[in-house]
Amino acid sequence: MQAAGCLKVNGLQGGRRARHRGIFRLLRLPGVWVKKVRFEPDRVIVEVALKRRRLVCPLCEYSTAARKDTRPQDSVWRHLDLGVWRLEVHCRRRRLWCPVHGARTEGVPFARRGSEFTRDFECLVAWLATRTDKSTIRRMLRVDWDTVGRIIKRVCDEELDPDRLNGLYDIGVDEVSWKRQHKYLTLVVDHQRRQVMWGCEGSGQAAADEFFAELDPTPDAAPEPASRPRRPPEPAIMIPFGSCPTVPAGHGIPGAWLEPGVEIDPAIFARASRLRAVSMDMGPGYAKSVRAHAPQAVICIDPYHVVQLANQALDEVRRAYRNELRSLGDQQAAKRFKDSRWSLLKKPEKLTDQQAATLARLKAAGGEVWRAYELKQAVRGMFESGLSIEDVEALIARLLSRLARSRLQPFLRLGSTIRKHRAGILAAIRLGINQGRTEALNNKVRLITRRAYGFHSAKAALALVLLTCGPITLHLPHEPHALGIGTH
Ligand SMILES: [Zn+2]
Numbered sequence: 001m002q003a004a005g006c007l008k009v010n011g012l013q014g015g016r017r018a019r020h021r022g023i024f025r026l027l028r029l030p031g032v033w034v035k036k037v038r039f040e041p042d043r044v045i046v047e048v049a050l051k052r053r054r055l056v057c058p059l060c061e062y063s064t065a066a067r068k069d070t071r072p073q074d075s076v077w078r079h080l081d082l083g084v085w086r087l088e089v090h091c092r093r094r095r096l097w098c099p100v101h102g103a104r105t106e107g108v109p110f111a112r113r114g115s116e117f118t119r120d121f122e123c124l125v126a127w128l129a130t131r132t133d134k135s136t137i138r139r140m141l142r143v144d145w146d147t148v149g150r151i152i153k154r155v156c157d158e159e160l161d162p163d164r165l166n167g168l169y170d171i172g173v174d175e176v177s178w179k180r181q182h183k184y185l186t187l188v189v190d191h192q193r194r195q196v197m198w199g200c201e202g203s204g205q206a207a208a209d210e211f212f213a214e215l216d217p218t219p220d221a222a223p224e225p226a227s228r229p230r231r232p233p234e235p236a237i238m239i240p241f242g243s244c245p246t247v248p249a250g251h252g253i254p255g256a257w258l259e260p261g262v263e264i265d266p267a268i269f270a271r272a273s274r275l276r277a278v279s280m281d282m283g284p285g286y287a288k289s290v291r292a293h294a295p296q297a298v299i300c301i302d303p304y305h306v307v308q309l310a311n312q313a314l315d316e317v318r319r320a321y322r323n324e325l326r327s328l329g330d331q332q333a334a335k336r337f338k339d340s341r342w343s344l345l346k347k348p349e350k351l352t353d354q355q356a357a358t359l360a361r362l363k364a365a366g367g368e369v370w371r372a373y374e375l376k377q378a379v380r381g382m383f384e385s386g387l388s389i390e391d392v393e394a395l396i397a398r399l400l401s402r403l404a405r406s407r408l409q410p411f412l413r414l415g416s417t418i419r420k421h422r423a424g425i426l427a428a429i430r431l432g433i434n435q436g437r438t439e440a441l442n443n444k445v446r447l448i449t450r451r452a453y454g455f456h457s458a459k460a461a462l463a464l465v466l467l468t469c470g471p472i473t474l475h476l477p478h479e480p481h482a483l484g485i486g487t488h
Helices: 013-027 119-129 134-141 145-159 205-215 284-293 303-327 331-339 341-345 353-365 367-381 389-404 409-420 422-430 435-454 458-469
Strands: 032-040 043-050 075-082 085-091 094-098 102-105 170-179 183-190 195-201 277-280 298-301
Touching: 013 032, 075 119, 119 134, 119 145, 119 458, 134 145, 145 458, 170 205, 170 435, 170 458, 183 205, 183 435, 183 458, 195 205, 195 435, 195 458, 205 284, 277 284, 277 422, 284 298, 298 303, 298 422, 303 341, 303 367, 303 409, 303 422, 303 435, 341 353, 341 367, 353 367, 367 389, 367 409, 389 409, 389 422, 409 422, 435 458
Parallel strands: 043 085, 170 277, 277 298
Antiparallel strands: 032 043, 075 085, 094 102, 170 183, 183 195
């Protein structure tokens, strides 16, 4: 009567029920009861049914007792492995008619919409993805990397704090390449929380414009909240003068003293109007966008980028010198020089013994490479912590004259760039946009985006950055605040 491989039950309905209750507790899936458990050669299949009688739209909170029909086949989700067994949850789902979304298959409480994995499984994947590499995850969980990408995208969409763009005062906008061949993500960092708060695909002015559009959506462009299809219109509210905490940012609301149909200037509530400082690189794109959307914000140049430019200038000098040695036929010296790259670029306190020795040799040899190195160190020195703004002003003045006299083309160029952005560099120091901290976050972001190179979609790469460096705390399925547990 039973299919071969079915769980042997002592011939008693009661015994089977008890066994299924055991499985039910073992799986800890919210909102279901277990109908049947089957063993197949490579997996365990648990058939479940939803406890609730009403059908719930997967896209909103609409629920109804009326079923449209039932899907002809089971839906399948992968759950956390049971020991070495792969575990599948099967459920026959009904369909409903939502007045807003039309015909839909009912949502289930234990999995996200459109997913083939349970919330517990996705939670484990997301946690691992922020901590370990691609091959470990693929082998351990038996999923491919693009599936990981889709999972973390879903987790990120759901778990990212929707209020994270409130209370931004000092931010940084920067681009990071997430794939070879010039594919970029633009990220917005909150300097106070030291977290990545927002990101999008692309770079430059258009990307920053996208950020401001999301920071202060125009009322018409703001998407209707999908969760409540038939909400009565809200009564008009009287708002006091000054900013009002109960009015959502960016939305002018008809005030009692205004002519009917006239709205208060949304700028009064705009979140962009609260930005004090925006730090960025020395390109024109982000600055243009900030001037248009947050004209009151001080544009600062991230110290990180200034030091990066100095490093590039040094590297140019080093390469030119190496090529010169090579063209003179001194292959041995040229090769030694190639190895010197890290000795020159790393912070002196972080050099290995051998790199320090190389650096000492370069110093003894003198010449333009050593001069370039000293100039680079001087640039870095401007951003040492504990310097007053007057100190830095003096250091910049001295540095600019040294650069102008350097007779090294890359450093002459660096000098004119620093001169052009002098005000922005000083503003960063005045407002305390600290090089060490921004660099630490930057390094973390770059490490993560290298891991994301394997993803096919920019959205997955972005989700990994936000999960790792954003305002989210990920938990494991057994931890008390694990995603999805207790919320259904
Ligand atoms: Zn709906």
